[in-house]
Amino acid sequence: MAFYDRMMSIDRRIIFLSVGLAVAIPIIVPLGFPVQVSEETRSFYREMAALKPGDTILLSFDYEGDVMAELNPMAVAVLRHAFSRDIKVVAITTYAGGTGIAERLLTEAAARYGKTYGIDYVFLGYNPDWSGTMLRLGESFKATYPTDQYGKSTYEIPIMQNVETYRDIALVVSISGSALSEYWAIWAGGRYGAKVISGNTAIQAILIYPYYKAGQIPGFLGGLKGAAEYEKLIDEPGMGIRGMDAQSVAHALMLAFIIVGNVGYFFSRRAQARQSK
Amino acid sequence: MKRQGPIILAFTIGMLMLVQFFTPAAFFKQAYNIILDWKQVVLGFTFILGTWSLIRYHYTKISRRRENWQYSYVTLAGLAATVTAALVWKTATGPYPWLFNNVQVPMQSTMFSLLAFFVASASYRAFRARTFHATLLLIAGALVMLGRVPIGAYLSGSVFGVKISLVEISDWVLNVPNAAAKRGIMIGVGLGMTATAIKIVLGIEQTYLGKTD
Numbered sequence: 001m002a003f004y005d006r007m008m009s010i011d012r013r014i015i016f017l018s019v020g021l022a023v024a025i026p027i028i029v030p031l032g033f034p035v036q037v038s039e040e041t042r043s044f045y046r047e048m049a050a051l052k053p054g055d056t057i058l059l060s061f062d063y064e065g066d067v068m069a070e071l072n073p074m075a076v077a078v079l080r081h082a083f084s085r086d087i088k089v090v091a092i093t094t095y096a097g098g099t100g101i102a103e104r105l106l107t108e109a110a111a112r113y114g115k116t117y118g119i120d121y122v123f124l125g126y127n128p129d130w131s132g133t134m135l136r137l138g139e140s141f142k143a144t145y146p147t148d149q150y151g152k153s154t155y156e157i158p159i160m161q162n163v164e165t166y167r168d169i170a171l172v173v174s175i176s177g178s179a180l181s182e183y184w185a186i187w188a189g190g191r192y193g194a195k196v197i198s199g200n201t202a203i204q205a206i207l208i209y210p211y212y213k214a215g216q217i218p219g220f221l222g223g224l225k226g227a228a229e230y231e232k233l234i235d236e237p238g239m240g241i242r243g244m245d246a247q248s249v250a251h252a253l254m255l256a257f258i259i260v261g262n263v264g265y266f267f268s269r270r271a272q273a274r275q276s277k
Numbered sequence: 278m279k280r281q282g283p284i285i286l287a288f289t290i291g292m293l294m295l296v297q298f299f300t301p302a303a304f305f306k307q308a309y310n311i312i313l314d315w316k317q318v319v320l321g322f323t324f325i326l327g328t329w330s331l332i333r334y335h336y337t338k339i340s341r342r343r344e345n346w347q348y349s350y351v352t353l354a355g356l357a358a359t360v361t362a363a364l365v366w367k368t369a370t371g372p373y374p375w376l377f378n379n380v381q382v383p384m385q386s387t388m389f390s391l392l393a394f395f396v397a398s399a400s401y402r403a404f405r406a407r408t409f410h411a412t413l414l415l416i417a418g419a420l421v422m423l424g425r426v427p428i429g430a431y432l433s434g435s436v437f438g439v440k441i442s443l444v445e446i447s448d449w450v451l452n453v454p455n456a457a458a459k460r461g462i463m464i465g466v467g468l469g470m471t472a473t474a475i476k477i478v479l480g481i482e483q484t485y486l487g488k489t490d
Contacts, residue, residue, distance in 0.1 A: 012398045019397045033427035036444060065385035097385070100377035103369065129320040136313045143310070144317075150369065202425070209456035210463060225425055248428035250393065255419055257401040262415070265405050 004271065007264025015257060022253040026245035033248050035241060040212060041229035044219030047171060047197050048078070053086035055170035056163055058137075058194075060184065061105075062130075064097030067177035067201050072105065073227035073240035074199035075175045079109035081234045088159055089121040090169070092145070094130035094180055099149070118157045125149035134183060138166050138192035166194035175199040181208060185216045199226065284480040291478030331356065355380075417454075421447045 051057065059078060063071050082089050093102045106123055115121055124145040127133045136144040141163050142154045154160045162168055172194045174181040181198035188194040195218065200208055202223025211217040221230055224247055227240030290312060297305035335349035362372040406412040423429040424447020433442040476482035 010401065015398045015401060016394045019394050023393070034430065035427055036430050038444075038448065065382035066389040068382065069386060069390070097377075097381065099368065100374055100382070103374070104378070127317065128324060129317040132313045132316040132320070136310070136317070139306075139310050139313070143314075150367075206451060206455055207459055209451055210460040213452065213456050223425070225427075228427075244427050248426040250397075251422045251426045252428055254397050254400060255422055257397065258404045258415070258419065261401050261404070262406050265407075 002268075002271065004264040004267035007260050008268060010257070010260070018253055018257075019250060022249045023246045026249050027242065030242065031245040031249070033245055035225075035228045035232050035244060037229045037233060038222070038226070040220050040222060041226050041233065042219075043212075044197050044199075044221055044226075045230060045233045047195070047219050048081050048173075051082075051085065051087050051170050054088070056088040056090060056159070056168060057082060057171045057173055058166075058169045059089050059091045060172070060174045060176075060180075061091065061093040061098040061102040062095065062174050062176035062178060062180040063101070063201075064095045064177070065101065068101055069239075069243070070201050070224050070227070071175050071177055071199060072101070073224065073238050073243070074221050074230065075101075075105050076109065076238055077227060077230045077234060077236060077240070078173055078175070078199070079105060080112070080236050081230075083109055083113035083115050083120070084234075086120075087170075090141070090159065090163060091121065091123045092133070093126045094133065096126055096128075099126050103149070118152075119159055122154075122157055122159050123149045124154070130180060131183065131187070134187040135191070138188065138194075140164060141168075166192045169194060172196045173198070177201045177204060179204070179207065181217065181220070182211060185211050189216055199230075280483075280486060283486055284483070288478055288480060291474070295478070328356070417450055421450055424448070424450075 059075070059082075061075065079089065081087075089106070091102050091106055093099055102123055106121060109115075110117065110121060117123075124141075125148060127144065133144055142160065145154055147153055148157060166172070166188055172184055172188050174184040174196060176184075176198060177200070181196070181200055181204070184194075184196045184198070189196045196216070197219045198208060198217055199221040200223070202225070205220065205222030205226065208217055208220045208222070212220055221227055224240055224243045227238075228244045229240075231238050231240045293305070293308055294312065297309045332353065335353050337343075338349045339346050359373070359376055362376055366372055368374065404411075404415050404418065406415055420443060423432060424443040424445075429443040429447065433440075433444060435441065473482060477485065
């Protein structure tokens with residue numbers, strides 16, 4: 001087999017092993033690549049930083065366990081930023097599997113900043129009708145969620161006394177692994193005038209750019225990189241920054257494989273051209 | 278009436294939702310809220326239907342000893358265990374969060390993580406500069422891949438006095454061609470959705486009733 005054929009047919013087990021090592025080693029031995037903050041993340045931070053103590057945000061956990069490696073660092077950073085500045089959080093989830101994630105992250109962040117359930121934050125739980133929820137919240141939060149996740153009437157929960165519609169919400173934050181951030185912008189933002197910012201998986205983030213450029217989503221976090229940038233801005237290093245080294249090395253490795261394959265392809269075409277002459 | 282009933286219903290609700298958007302009248306606002314409440318109730322029932330369907334499918338699979346029928350026991354046992362844990366101990370404490378954190382989350386994460394390996398292998402095999410368009414895609418993909426991670430900042434520099442920043446190039450690709458293409462697609466999809474909605478409301482489009490021609 002010619003060398004260029006070998007370059008074009010690397011065993012997939014070698015690729016799998018290389019990717020595994022490229023992800024694992026930088027997590028075990030951090031390389032400390034500097035994180036450069038993008039304008040999208042800076043805008044997201046600006047929106048959060050503009051909130052005043054006592055303001056209320058609606059945090060929607062629009063994801064499940066499959067993308068939590070990418071999105072949990074964002075949700076954790078948003079909660080830490082909010083709680084550290086005495087901003088109240090009304091949390092919901094549009095995914096059944098998001099319930100466990102939201103409960104865990106809210107409890108951990110609240111314990112860290114000494115926040116009280118029902119006063120500083122509340123978890124309204126999961127509603128199967130995400131589109132109806134987004135619209136209905138614009139009419140009445142309490143009618144959409146008559147009880148919280150634990151069955152307590154929202155009419156009796158102190159934090160909910162001042163929350164009737166989106167008008168009482170300073171910012172809607174959608175942390176999403178799907179197109180739901182777009183729908184928050186369309187329905188909560190477009191119809192009810194709520195200000196929506198989002199945190200999205202890297203694959204989903206590329207779809208947010210038109211909304212960002214149009215000002216419909218005035219700031220967003222794109223993938224683990226966005227999480228790392230936001231962690232840097234709020235000075236709370238977490239899993240986002242820790243994961244950046246692994247992602248850097250994995251991307252570089254994938255690119256190296258692509259280059260090797262293309263060099264092999266170039267030489268094989270040249271050899272074929274020579275033979276045909 | 279079997280066919281006319283749903284068409285009349287779709288027309289009535291469709292027109293109501295359309296009109297309420299443009300009028301502040303209390304009646305329409307109330308109707309809008311009632312429809313949204315009903316939508317939630319209907320969707321809640323789909324969960325009951327889905328659970329029943331899942332149980333029936335796996336029960337039939339086990340009883341008829343279809344291929345891999347043994348795994349159906351795992352599905353039904355998982356369903357029973359999760360529902361029992363949530364009903365008996367509630368969702369905040371006890372076995373339910375344990376099942377979620379130690380079974381569901383690792384399984385979902387594992388399945389999604391496998392993508393990294395398959396994407397690496399597939400991009401190595403498929404990303405070849407065979408044509409002009411493929412080369413363009415390859416270059417754009419490579420620039421974004423590097424520009425979106427911190428290592429991209431290291432690889433930036435100046436060539437013959439011209440400053441080349443992979444991060445800036447990557448940002449330009451995402452903010453200009455990517456946003457423009459996505460916006461075009463969104464406008465097309467939006468117009469298509471509007472046309473389809475009008476056809477459904479007017480009863481021209483009836484595929485949701487099972488009509489194929």
